[in-house]
Amino acid sequence: MTQNETNIAIIGAGVSGLVAAQTLEKAGYTTTIFEKSNRIGGRVHTEYIDDYPLDVGFQVLLTAYPAAQRILDYDALELRTFLPGAQIISSGKTHTIGDPLRHSGFWSSALDSNIASFSDKIKTLQLARALKSKSISDIFAAQSQSTLDYLKEKGFSQKYINQFFKPFFGGIFLENELHTSSRMFEFIYKMFATGDAAIPKNGMQMIPNQIASTLKSKIQLNSDVVNVKNSQVFFESSESKNFDIIIDTIGITLDQKDKIKWKGTVNHYYEVDIDRKVNQLITLTPDIDGINSIHFVTDLIPHPTGKQILSISTNANTDTQRTDNEIVKRYVNSLFDIRFINHLASYAVPQALPDIQSPNYSATIDNLKINESTYRTGDYLSAGSLNAAMENGEKVAKLIISDLSIV
Numbered sequence: 001m002t003q004n005e006t007n008i009a010i011i012g013a014g015v016s017g018l019v020a021a022q023t024l025e026k027a028g029y030t031t032t033i034f035e036k037s038n039r040i041g042g043r044v045h046t047e048y049i050d051d052y053p054l055d056v057g058f059q060v061l062l063t064a065y066p067a068a069q070r071i072l073d074y075d076a077l078e079l080r081t082f083l084p085g086a087q088i089i090s091s092g093k094t095h096t097i098g099d100p101l102r103h104s105g106f107w108s109s110a111l112d113s114n115i116a117s118f119s120d121k122i123k124t125l126q127l128a129r130a131l132k133s134k135s136i137s138d139i140f141a142a143q144s145q146s147t148l149d150y151l152k153e154k155g156f157s158q159k160y161i162n163q164f165f166k167p168f169f170g171g172i173f174l175e176n177e178l179h180t181s182s183r184m185f186e187f188i189y190k191m192f193a194t195g196d197a198a199i200p201k202n203g204m205q206m207i208p209n210q211i212a213s214t215l216k217s218k219i220q221l222n223s224d225v226v227n228v229k230n231s232q233v234f235f236e237s238s239e240s241k242n243f244d245i246i247i248d249t250i251g252i253t254l255d256q257k258d259k260i261k262w263k264g265t266v267n268h269y270y271e272v273d274i275d276r277k278v279n280q281l282i283t284l285t286p287d288i289d290g291i292n293s294i295h296f297v298t299d300l301i302p303h304p305t306g307k308q309i310l311s312i313s314t315n316a317n318t319d320t321q322r323t324d325n326e327i328v329k330r331y332v333n334s335l336f337d338i339r340f341i342n343h344l345a346s347y348a349v350p351q352a353l354p355d356i357q358s359p360n361y362s363a364t365i366d367n368l369k370i371n372e373s374t375y376r377t378g379d380y381l382s383a384g385s386l387n388a389a390m391e392n393g394e395k396v397a398k399l400i401i402s403d404l405s406i407v
């Protein structure tokens, strides 16, 4: 069978499905992508209010992600970056912490001992240095334990863990107890230590849009796949179609016992009036359980009319009240002298990140190949992130190309 004659279906137009299609196309294959919703990008989603981008759930591209560096054109994305640090508001006081070696503005905060003790600061620098030189394969070969146990073992003080690690990494892992694997912690820490946290100027949606813009493959939107069996794709409409190869990016082929467990978030956006300096920092509020992070989106992406837009990201897995728009506003009012002008949007994303016990860097062949005609990919097969979605999308495509070349 030649490349032209091979009929390949991809279920899902998220980042992993799009990267799989792109990699197959580079080898001369074309695919048909079936997408349930009316848009591409899956969990990477931006809505535009008066042409201004609001991401559906706060997320960032870590520019050090190896797969993203291979696959994306960063210049074309016009990335806007956060400073490598965080602002912490605790007991009515604001502290800034950050890596003084990466940003000179953090030298003064390096001397502020309210959040981190001298020993915590030394350990933070040592950890960054150790992880910069630790290879990704060594990170994922290490024994997995909870991030909380890992940090305690490293000797960080309970105060620093509560005031910095829990809110900062809780916001990334979308769980505040830090039960997420230490492998994921080391990987993300390494990415933060060696690159930037960035958002494209026109929102995260530009990432899948950029990949899709390279494709010739047909993307069939509003195509809800209900089953995949014996080389056949079954649709909600009761139709079915035959393919030589089927790639499942949504886990529809998983056994019941392996079904994905999810972590969620709720993200609120407000137009606000506040007297402050632009600082491109994520603000953490360790005293308020359930709020993951706060940031002024307009610090990174100025609004054409000068509006200030605040994003508040909450942890959907804690007390549901904390995710409520009015209650969140009240909490934020207790932190800043701020006037809420307009509630722009609230987005609930119950299935944001897969909850994985001991993640690998990328999916194994056993995870990827189900049988001669059916393959699987997606971020949930390894260290759930944009990087995992891209790595696994590329890896499944290369496996298929190799399998087809042997036939």
Ligand SMILES: Cc1cc2nc3c(=O)[nH]c(=O)nc-3n(C[C@H](O)[C@H](O)[C@H](O)COP(=O)(O)OP(=O)(O)OC[C@H]3O[C@@H](n4cnc5c(N)ncnc54)[C@H](O)[C@@H]3O)c2cc1C
Pocket: 011, 012, 013, 014, 015, 016, 017, 034, 035, 036, 037, 040, 041, 042, 043, 044, 056, 057, 058, 059, 060, 061, 062, 223, 224, 225, 226, 249, 250, 265, 349, 351, 352, 353, 377, 378, 379, 380, 384, 385, 386, 387, 389
């Ligand atoms: C709020 C939030 C915050 C995040 N933060 C970060 C972050 O800061 N950094 C980071 O690296 N990652 C982050 N992520 C994770 C990142 O977005 C995902 O890892 C990545 O987008 C997953 O891509 P995917 O293709 O594997 O899955 P998905 O994006 O879920 O793609 C699956 C696609 O399949 C479609 N589909 C589902 N069911 C069907 C069906 N029955 N038939 C046909 N199509 C179907 C879906 O509509 C979707 O388009 C975050 C995610 C969210 C939601």
